[in-house]
Ligand SMILES: Nc1ncnc2c1ncn2[C@@H]1O[C@H](COP(=O)(O)OP(=O)(O)OP(=O)(O)O)[C@@H](O)[C@H]1O
């Protein structure tokens with residue numbers, strides 16, 4: 001007997017060990033439940049992390065754009081209108097009013113990490129007989145590359161943006177038959193045409209995006225789109241990406257701009273995650289419930305089987321409290337051991353899956369994230385569930401009348 | 409005059425109180441037991457011997473009357489105090505020994521000490537080993553209950569009953585399930601403990617030959633002490 005184990009522990013462990021089959025089966029049951037939860041939660045964390053990583057490195061977390069243009073009805077006098085129908089004005093390319101001032105103000109916010117003005121619009125890329133509609137982002141490379149890591153996505157050439165350079169999507173290059181060093185004619189709707197050199201090709205991860213996206217220097221875009229000195233958006237990254245929405249609201253309230261956070265622009269993703277998490281929680285609750293009932297059932301049977309043991313323990317001076325603790329402990333131990341086995345199984349399953357289930361190009365489907373907190377939570381929750389489930393059997397054991405228990 | 413270990417004053421016990429089936433099984437029992445006495449309790453089946461033993465052993469409470477153990481009125485004690493008093497002053501031996509099957513023989517003997525102290529310690533193990541030697545079972549100390557004969561199990565039960573150095577050992581038909589030879593040696597073991605250690609014994613038995621070898625015989629008939 002271990003010197004450091006109290007009496008209740010020794011008895012609880014022995015009782016569990018003696019009830020071999022019961023103990024083994026209930027632990028397996030708990031382990032399967034916990035394993036599924038661990039597997040599911042870790043997978044969800046991985047997928048979420050994957051998405052967040054993309055958000056962190058390939059999109060601004062807050063984007064400032066000029067406020068919506070609103071047409072007001074023409075009034076002919078107090079209370080009467082010229083015409084009740086008001087058409088929405090066409091949203092032409094307009095610059096953010098006094099953007100350098102807004103940019104400086106943004107830079108002064110402590111939670112803001114990077115700020116970069118962008119001139120965006122659309123144009124036509126022409127090379128020989130081929131022409132493609134493109135979207136143009138005119139950026140300041142030094143600040144913009146802190147927000148979207150263009151250099152990380154370059155597959156050919158380099159991420160260089162002088163006034164004559166253009167970085168284009170890999171698919172677009174294929175469509176135009178262009179490669180690094182080739183010249184492209186870029187025509188704006190207004191008729192302005194510039195000849196730009198392809199400095200690099202980028203792969204942004206999606207074919208549609210690779211077919212349209214181009215990057216040029218801010219000044220180049222400004223002159224092409226005919227908005228000299230203007231910018232259409234101000235892109236920003238923030239320290240705490242989950243606080244982006246609140247920050248965006250504050251910015252919008254105190255500046256004449258519209259501020260959209262990545263949380264709004266990716267609302268669909270969050271709805272999906274929310275739904276996933278809700279169902280995950282439901283599964284957790286029901287698994288916990290079935291584990292609890294399983295433990296309670298096994299312990300109730302054990303109390304009945306051991307009523308003579310309980311009677312004799314009481315006869316030789318064991319208190320009600322000690323009997324209570326012996327059975328509570330059994331519940332807690334079952335939960336704890338089940339959680340350990342289950343966590344190992346869940347993590348093992350995930351590692352196996354991660355190793356063998358790959359995307360077509362051999363890259364991982366999701367990053368393998370096994371947070372320690374997940375296992376600690378699983379162990380703590382399962383132990384608590386076990387303790388809780390053991391309450392009824394333990395109270396019953398403690399309440400046994402020793403005379404009745406001994407008589408059997 | 410010797411010290412009184414046990415005193416019963418007009419102890420009554422009724423079952424199913426308030427129900428139509430209410431029955432009083434013990435009527436006005438007066439009984440005293442002095443330190444070092446070995447008392448036999450005999451009587452026909454259903455006469456209330458076990459009921460009386462359970463009351464004396466503080467496993468059950470009398471409906472009325474007074475039970476004093478070592479001069480202390482147990483009616484005044486709460487549940488916790490009763491459990492403590494039971495653990496420290498009374499040892500039990502039952503007909504079907506009731507060893508705890510999850511533990512070895514030695515560990516069964518350690519159990520009362522362990523429950524009392526809360527933690528295992530070398531002196532508990534030493535004490536248990538001494539007791540196993542005293543009942544002549546040091547060779548099978550490590551056995552589980554199911555790997556021992558009935559007589560051996562009953563000896564372990566006696567060793568366990570003695571673990572806390574009780575003043576009083578209550579034995580309910582301790583030899584009821586044993587053959588004559590084992591019964592005789594188990595009884596002799598108890599008698600020896602009684603003589604050498606001065607422990608008082610209260611033994612229910614149907615074996616009149618054994619009863620005659622005790623200091624006193626109390627005959628219980630229909631819930632009353634006869635003669
Ligand atoms: N819980 C109970 N409820 C009702 N009646 C009971 C209860 N326990 C015992 N009795 C009754 O009390 C009487 C005495 O029982 P007890 O077990 O004390 O007899 P005994 O003398 O030990 O008999 P035996 O020699 O067969 O062991 C019996 O008639 C029994 O039916």
Ligand SMILES: [Mg+2]
Nearest residue numbers: 457458459580
């Ligand atoms: Mg009886």
